[in-house]
Amino acid sequence: MKKTEIFSIAAFKENSIWRQILGICSALAVTNLMMNSLIMGLGVIFSLALSNFTISLIRNWTPRSVRMMVQTLIIASYVIIVDVFLKANLPEISKQLGPYVGLIITNCILMGRAEAFASQNSPIDSLIDGIGAGTGYTLVLLMISFVRELFGFGTIFGFKVLGSWWTNWSIMVMAPSAFFLLAILIWIINTHYYKAKV
């Protein structure tokens, strides 16, 4: 498989959220603002790429019985490395990411890609798959948060777009709105992209 194919399959055709229904928890919590989604997305891309790469490197040595623990340990380590690095060098961004660090570690996408791809493919391919899956995830998050932020706060990335005539939709500010938006997104994608037929 060509490298670009790996990327596009991971990001679009087998997108983690709308196709595999993984990584939903964070999709609800961080999509209230686009900035939060972007930061979370970047954190996921970084951790996912590196953990996929590492897990793939040692895949031939990992005994079956401790497979899950090894994967978990590697995933958690990379996330914390990202967190410590940010805290020390980019503290402002770290403050934004702070509450979400825990969410990245338990993000099912990381474990899911580790099991499904990294444990059976070469390191470079796994790295690309990780970047692809992370990018697909980030795109979905940005799409949902675009709607939520626009209708809930009248802003995009913090810039006021809708004037004071706009009444903020409280439901967009609350987490359950992400459920509905995600369902609509899945509906649209299933109908047009996958051409779901009866």
Next chain:
Amino acid sequence: MKDSFWFPIVFMLIIVLIFTGILSVMYRLSESKIEAYLTETYERRILGTLAQAIADADAGSADDITAAYPESFHKYVQSMEDKGFERKVYRAVVHDSTVAYCFEIGGKGLWGSMRALVSTSTDFRTIYSLAIVDQQETPGLGARIEEEWFLDQFRNRLFVVNPDSSDDVTQKYEFIAEAQSPVNDSQLKRVTGATITSDSVIKMLQDEFNYIYKYYGTKANEKD
């Protein structure tokens, strides 16, 4: 070999050692940087809450004082040791007399605890300024209590209105929506969609002021 009994255990141990090793090294190396950053942010916050009082008593504006960190911090701010009082206390001293106090207070929010710094007048009845140090509320919702418009509501606010009460010495408040304007002094704007978090801030202030005022307010003559 992969399926023998000992290999998985040894393998696990090696991996654990490698990764926790990397993490520990990274952490130890960054520890002092992180500490320094946290201390600086904390001290700047204290200075920020006391800046106006200092500026009124000395020269310059509040902004000049805050910008002159760390010199202005070491010049004007002292930490107070008081074994009987369970909070951190700082005071701003200008020309050998205290112009304001700053207390670190804490309370419970919706998702976790919150800590704040509140500066008060020397009679401990008026809030000069409030700054949030730590909170775990929902980003974009409860976390908006850190925004200026919310905290500014507490600037120069008389908070202790019943000094002789043995119950609650503070002002009672009602919350109004963010989009409305307060019609009198007992109305405060809450953060839209974050009623509980907004309530928690007030509850924290009321509980802590009761503690502070009953301890220091009555000893006001003993404190210089």
Next chain:
Amino acid sequence: MDISGFILFWAAIFTSNILLTNFLGMCSYLSVSREIESALGLGTAVIFVITVTAALNWLVYNYILVPFEIVYLQYIVFIIVIAAFVQFLELLIERYAPALYYTLGIFLPLITVNCAIFGVVLFMIIRNYNFIQSIAFAAGSGIGWLLAILMLAGIRRKLKEKLVPIGLQGAGISLIITGIMALGFVGFSGIVQIQ
């Protein structure tokens, strides 16, 4: 901290439901809610894992991490404890209940990263619960999660899914149902003080 374990237990099931109020534990919830039997199986496993790992992690945190000042390793340690326990449980289920093992499929290892379990551990640390409170809170959260997944499974069984538009079948309609349930649970927030 004077909140009784008893109150925490009930609050964790209803008013601060780990899934419908805190939105943790979604992935397996959405996928395993097709059949009531597998929902029941997974839910029971989750209750078991949550309660035991909360207890274990509480002990590890208070008797190892804090005294040795390695609290910064807490995320790793907690997730390892959870992963080890789930791996152990997987071996047990594979041996003694192979039908359940087959139905659960990939979702058994995914219990490890079930945000609900990790989230409960983090909450108990942040809110400084003592041992009894932690166990009560964890058990209640597990039961709350089971309750949520059973509700969804029950609704889906009754739902004439053929009437749902093609693109919305499966995950889509589950999300909408969950969203409505979550909105209902918003009404409970703050009723019972749990910290």
